[in-house]
Amino acid sequence: MEAANHRLLERELQAATAAGLLILHYQPRFCLATGEIVANEALVRWRHRKQGLILPGTSVPVAERSDSINLIGGWMLAEACREAACWNTARLSVNVSTRQLQSGVLLPQLAAALQQSDLPPDRLELELTESSLADSSIDTLLALSAIRDQGIGLALDGFGTGSVSQSMLKRLPLTAIKLDCSLVCEPMSREDAASVRAVVEAGRAMRLTTVAEGIETEAQRAFLSGIGCEEGQGSLFSDPLPPRQLRPMLGAARS
Secondary structure: OHHHHHHHHHHHHHHHHOOOOOOEEEEEEOOOOOOOOOEEEEEEEEEEEEEEEHHHHHHHHHHHOOHHHHHHHHHHHHHHHHHHHOOOOOEEEEEEOOHHHOOHHHHHHHHHHHHHHOOOHHHEEEEHHHHHHHOOHHHHHHHHHHHHHHHOEEEEEOOOOOOOHHHHOOOOOEEEEEEEEHHHOOOOOOHHHHHHHHHHHHHHHHOOOOEOOOOOOHHHHHHHHHHOOOOOOOOOOOOOOOHHHHHHHHHOOOO
């Protein structure tokens, strides 16, 4: 029964993509020292005809099991870059899938999205999961290097869950690491705090921007800022927002 439900959801998602029923919300990312919005992460939502707004935790795993994730990923890049072109200075962060990277579609999708939107490449950052990089082949490393050569940033999402070692980080052309929200949840033990501090120090040593996810309290923000974590996002600052609510916060060129 569960497998049949997943297949049905996959067919519905493919139809929704073709019908334009996917939308993007954006979660702001803040400088922990100044409180300034420095980036916004694009997050896909699916307007399901019966279930309402479906979040990425449900829709993305379904899409990942088929090539529909390539279609969705390409649409996300194009739509998010078009939206970000109206922001004044804030960077755009977009999640990309393992399939996009390994199938070879990511580079042409990037070229098309940047050309159509006129977004400067250095204002775009791609987020990749630990699992997508844990077994990085030569082809993957070459593709990542080609992306970095364009000035596009590369962030390792959910760092600290164990798939990527610090030695592997040195091989990857990354610009940022995002600490998994499980590392900063409260209450934080002395051992947890030491682990987070070690990750932040390692990021600084490798000249990577460190970003904390899932910040919910002022105590978390103060601790992370105090140990040198540079950026953060979470409900303390802002939940994901539709473009019409985000633009006024950014002083965007259009409303």
